Amino acid sequence: MALEFRPIRQEELKRFAEVNLTAFGEALDSWHLDWFEGHFEGSSTIAAFEDGVMVGSSMVLPVTVAVPGGTIPAAGVTAIGVLPTHRRRGILRRMMEELMREPHQDGLPLAVLWASEGGIYSRFGFGPAARSLKIELEHPKAALRPMPRRGRVRLVSPQEAAELFPAVHTRLLGRRPAMVARGAVAWRYALSAEDPHIPREEAHLFLAVHEGGAGVDGYLVYRIRGDWSPRGPESTLVISEMVAEDPAVTAELWRYCTEVDLVRRIEASGRGCRPVDDPIWWLLADPQAMVATLTTTLWARVLDVPKFLEGRHYQHDGSIIIDLEDGAAGHGGVFRLEVSGGLARCTAASGPGDISLGWSELGSVSLGLRCVSHLLAAGRVRVTSAEVARRADAILSWEPAPWCFEDI
Numbered sequence: 001m002a003l004e005f006r007p008i009r010q011e012e013l014k015r016f017a018e019v020n021l022t023a024f025g026e027a028l029d030s031w032h033l034d035w036f037e038g039h040f041e042g043s044s045t046i047a048a049f050e051d052g053v054m055v056g057s058s059m060v061l062p063v064t065v066a067v068p069g070g071t072i073p074a075a076g077v078t079a080i081g082v083l084p085t086h087r088r089r090g091i092l093r094r095m096m097e098e099l100m101r102e103p104h105q106d107g108l109p110l111a112v113l114w115a116s117e118g119g120i121y122s123r124f125g126f127g128p129a130a131r132s133l134k135i136e137l138e139h140p141k142a143a144l145r146p147m148p149r150r151g152r153v154r155l156v157s158p159q160e161a162a163e164l165f166p167a168v169h170t171r172l173l174g175r176r177p178a179m180v181a182r183g184a185v186a187w188r189y190a191l192s193a194e195d196p197h198i199p200r201e202e203a204h205l206f207l208a209v210h211e212g213g214a215g216v217d218g219y220l221v222y223r224i225r226g227d228w229s230p231r232g233p234e235s236t237l238v239i240s241e242m243v244a245e246d247p248a249v250t251a252e253l254w255r256y257c258t259e260v261d262l263v264r265r266i267e268a269s270g271r272g273c274r275p276v277d278d279p280i281w282w283l284l285a286d287p288q289a290m291v292a293t294l295t296t297t298l299w300a301r302v303l304d305v306p307k308f309l310e311g312r313h314y315q316h317d318g319s320i321i322i323d324l325e326d327g328a329a330g331h332g333g334v335f336r337l338e339v340s341g342g343l344a345r346c347t348a349a350s351g352p353g354d355i356s357l358g359w360s361e362l363g364s365v366s367l368g369l370r371c372v373s374h375l376l377a378a379g380r381v382r383v384t385s386a387e388v389a390r391r392a393d394a395i396l397s398w399e400p401a402p403w404c405f406e407d408i
């Protein structure tokens, strides 16, 4: 049976969406179809066909991703799926090879994705590059320590949210590596209560802003999972998104959540997952009221090593020779990275590197996650001395830590 791999035509988009949703065990509905129609223009696709019938889907969206010190254009890999009848025959591998060719040719320095399963993408040169915390908080009313009130929280309509939220999001984008910029379509979906993944009974989104001295400086999206027991209310407040540049504003948004009546539990999950440096633990009178689960969010793959390393910024000056190993994901090379005043020059070098690593590990350090020493402990990088690992961590890591809540 003959396999063919090629971009789809507009009239094949519905089948493409259907193949993708079938791969995920979901039905095609108008919400998903709208998503594909809204994102088709400007995207590139590769579909797999067996004897002319589509059996696999893959897509790259042009995205803007925050890197340490700024933002860059990147390839957002999405809509990856192979029909259950056609798995483990190398279809994903072929689609990835075809899909990655174009962004590379277009000079994009980085590709990013969210993985359904963590075992899939390392072989294609992607490394887990950002993580966040799913937080569960019990008895929130009793939970926060006394703290001074700074501004006020105000509920807003969907129209007001659409006007006020983007500026807050954009300000944070400039400071927090791994965030992904939102265009109009992404905002429409972020503020839509019709997401079929949200249970119908909790599909109302409550929208709020925090206003400080200089105006709106934070926003919150949440839902209420209502429940009653013979003892009274047992509802859960589910944070769908909490965004603020200033941790003190984040603290106020947490305070608001803990003061909502009839709520016995707060959950920050999905897009509401919090950055690893969220202040909540320090705000709690009883820090054991909170349970947090570390989750992987954005995976990154460097496509053009010098361009990427010169495109991001650094908080520590220094130099290091990186030996990027050849692997299934591509040919490597030896690169000298010299950082001065927070900016880097990256040039081809010869001879042994101070540090040797693979494409996936390069992806993991790319957005500033402090992990070289951990990768060393896990036997995933090699260094010429312990000092090199400390130096590499100092040069490559970034504060605040990468955080991504945009499920591309």
Ligand SMILES: CC(C)(COP(=O)(O)OP(=O)(O)OC[C@H]1O[C@@H](n2cnc3c(N)ncnc32)[C@H](O)[C@@H]1OP(=O)(O)O)[C@@H](O)C(=O)NCCC(=O)NCCS
Pocket: 023, 024, 080, 081, 082, 083, 086, 087, 088, 089, 090, 091, 092, 093, 094, 114, 115, 116, 117, 119, 120, 123
């Ligand atoms: C994940 C998926 C796209 C893989 O497609 P596929 O055509 O079966 O993959 P391939 O046959 O090309 O596999 C390529 C390699 O990945 C491995 N692999 C594939 N799926 C994997 C998984 N879920 N976990 C771990 N490894 C996986 C294969 O074993 C193979 O390994 P190899 O390099 O040692 O040969 C397919 O199983 C699928 O559609 N799953 C459900 C939807 C989904 O999760 N999509 C991904 C969204 S991010």
